[in-house]
Amino acid sequence: QGPEAETFTDAETGIVFNRWGVPADSGRTQGGFTFGMALPSDALSVDANEFIGYLECASKDATSTGWCGVSMGGPMTNSLLLAAYPHEDEVFTTLRYASGYAMPDVYSGNAKLTQVTSRVNSTHYSLIFRCQNCLQWDHEGRTGGASTSGGFLVLGWVQAFDAPGNPTCPDQITIGQHDNGMGIFGAVLNADAANPSYTAWAAKATKTPT
Ligand code: HEM
Numbered sequence: 001q002g003p004e005a006e007t008f009t010d011a012e013t014g015i016v017f018n019r020w021g022v023p024a025d026s027g028r029t030q031g032g033f034t035f036g037m038a039l040p041s042d043a044l045s046v047d048a049n050e051f052i053g054y055l056e057c058a059s060k061d062a063t064s065t066g067w068c069g070v071s072m073g074g075p076m077t078n079s080l081l082l083a084a085y086p087h088e089d090e091v092f093t094t095l096r097y098a099s100g101y102a103m104p105d106v107y108s109g110n111a112k113l114t115q116v117t118s119r120v121n122s123t124h125y126s127l128i129f130r131c132q133n134c135l136q137w138d139h140e141g142r143t144g145g146a147s148t149s150g151g152f153l154v155l156g157w158v159q160a161f162d163a164p165g166n167p168t169c170p171d172q173i174t175i176g177q178h179d180n181g182m183g184i185f186g187a188v189l190n191a192d193a194a195n196p197s198y199t200a201w202a203a204k205a206t207k208t209p210t
Helices: 198-202
Strands: 006-009 016-022 033-038 050-058 067-071 080-087 090-097 112-120 124-132 136-139 142-145 152-160 182-188
Touching: 016 050, 016 182, 033 152, 050 067, 050 080, 050 198, 080 124, 090 112, 090 124
Parallel strands: none
Antiparallel strands: 006 016, 016 033, 033 050, 050 124, 067 080, 067 152, 080 090, 112 124, 136 142, 152 182
């Protein structure tokens, strides 16, 4: 996976993303991992504090299970973390923050995640979501952020095989240490990352799974 983004248009919603991935044949994660981002129209000159995200993660051996995550700052620690997992027909999410390499806390800041679309099949699950207040974070006074105006982000990814416990209560899930790859990558934003249609796309994020 290189830092250069690939421009990708989601067929169902028409949302245009910059995306980066770890291919299934890379030997770094079974099934592959993809993360994408669409940003407000002025995000390449003014730091944005929200984005529309695209996640596509893999389940082990066609079991429709597992969880995956993104770190908005790169490392697991001191960054806003997003974990996602399939459960029945839905993809659930939980925003987290970790000060050490142990089970992350529920994020205490005011970030808000709403879904546009989600898909689950036996081998993969994917989610398009709006994440508001997700690029500057404050967890009990510990602050940080990711700057979009510089055109370059440092992100982290992780995948795990086992399904979380307590799946219908995202803030009370139990998980073990991830075991299907992880990494930190540089993500260069190209001119397609920021789009005048952002506001219209963001308005499609109306779902929260229950
Ligand atoms: C890396 C433990 C949950 C994201 C690591 C490492 C450990 C660890 C020990 C470093 C491993 C190495 O360098 O070889 C755990 C445990 C967890 C957990 C025990 C839960 C019980 C999560 C969650 C996320 C996450 C929920 C994101 C949503 C990452 C990322 C890395 C990482 C992106 C790679 C970057 C880095 O080394 O900081 N984790 N983790 N982890 N973890 Fe976790």
